[in-house]
Amino acid sequence: MLLxxxxxxxxxxxxxxxxxxxETAQRMTEIGTRDVKKVPTLxxxxxxxxFFEPSTRTQTSFEIAGKRLAADVVNFSASSSSLSKKESxxxxxxxxxxxxxxxxxxxxxxxxxxxxxxxxxxxxxxxAGDGAHEHPTQALLDMLTVFQQKDRLDGLTVAIxxxxxxxxxxxxxxxxxxxxxxxxxxxxxxxxxxxxxxVLGVKAYTSLREVLDGADVVMALRIxxxxxxxxxxxxxxxxxxxxxxxxxxxxxAKDDAIVMxxxxxxxGVELSxxxxxxxxxxxxxxxxxxxxxxxALLYLVVGRPQTLxxxx
Ligand code: CP
Numbered sequence: 001m002l003l004x005x006x007x008x009x010x011x012x013x014x015x016x017x018x019x020x021x022x023e024t025a026q027r028m029t030e031i032g033t034r035d036v037k038k039v040p041t042l043x044x045x046x047x048x049x050x051f052f053e054p055s056t057r058t059q060t061s062f063e064i065a066g067k068r069l070a071a072d073v074v075n076f077s078a079s080s081s082s083l084s085k086k087e088s089x090x091x092x093x094x095x096x097x098x099x100x101x102x103x104x105x106x107x108x109x110x111x112x113x114x115x116x117x118x119x120x121x122x123x124x125x126x127x128a129g130d131g132a133h134e135h136p137t138q139a140l141l142d143m144l145t146v147f148q149q150k151d152r153l154d155g156l157t158v159a160i161x162x163x164x165x166x167x168x169x170x171x172x173x174x175x176x177x178x179x180x181x182x183x184x185x186x187x188x189x190x191x192x193x194x195x196x197x198x199v200l201g202v203k204a205y206t207s208l209r210e211v212l213d214g215a216d217v218v219m220a221l222r223i224x225x226x227x228x229x230x231x232x233x234x235x236x237x238x239x240x241x242x243x244x245x246x247x248x249x250x251x252x253a254k255d256d257a258i259v260m261x262x263x264x265x266x267x268g269v270e271l272s273x274x275x276x277x278x279x280x281x282x283x284x285x286x287x288x289x290x291x292x293x294x295x296a297l298l299y300l301v302v303g304r305p306q307t308l309x310x311x312x
Pocket of ligand 1: 054055056057058059129138262263264
């Protein structure tokens with residue numbers, strides 16, 4: 001279903017496609033436990049990571065994912081490229097496409113840039129985060145992590161807390177968890193809640209106690225300082241007191257609720273130090289699953305279906 005198409009957003013996916021990606025990613029997790037963490041599935045294929053915005057988790061895990069599948073991975077460095085000679089982003093992308101990559105992974109601070117580039121490239125494009133629009137692979141690895149912890153997504157209550165307005169992670173997770181049958185709630189300071197967020201099928205709260213009541217999953221978001229045009233809350237101290245998650249506030253959620261964060265964490269603001277490091281936080285499971293999930297996606301977008309089966 002995804003072969004040759006790429007992935008620009010969760011909004012574009014059918015539930016069956018999400019299920020296929022998650023099932024494939026679950027199978028890929030085993031490769032990461034082997035002594036030799038490499039299979040020849042994408043041997044001879046070339047992946048270009050085209051990141052115009054900083055990243056630790058997404059870029060590194062796409063690189064590791066490609067290498068574990070034996071693809072050749074090129075990390076394009078924007079700062080040392082001909083962008084510094086005023087070459088346009090589209091010309092840069094078309095130039096790289098002329099080198100016949102099999103997939104291009106793109107992150108950009110402006111919403112819509114991966115789609116604009118995908119429209120002119122031969123290679124399939126995977127969106128690694130565009131502005132406040134979508135971060136589809138983050139949402140997929142989040143769904144994989146929740147499924148591993150809860151054995152289901154259907155019927156769960158997912159509370160997403162924080163900077164909803166500027167968060168591509170929030171938007172992709174709202175689409176994804178809703179398509180998979182979960183109830184999604186959001187909460188944050190009124191200045192961080194988009195006015196029309198309920199058209200996405202979520203309920204918006206400004207009370208942490210209410211949004212957490214009965215939640216199975218508590219997802220804290222990073223405050224997107226780089227996308228804020230002015231102060232959205234009176235002080236960091238007040239934000240932490242009102243919307244920061246610590247063990248005392250976590251008691252409002254279900255006893256077996258898990259805590260998630262896409263990273264990087266502003267410690268002591270969105271999450272207490274204790275919750276950033278200890279269960280029920282699953283932050284490092286999210287990171288680990290990022291590799292398996294991106295292996296699955298590369299395999300489904302670039303690979304040939306028979307190749308994985310042939311290795312078993
Ligand atoms: N979650 C996430 O996208 O992290 P990076 O910015 O480090 O890739």
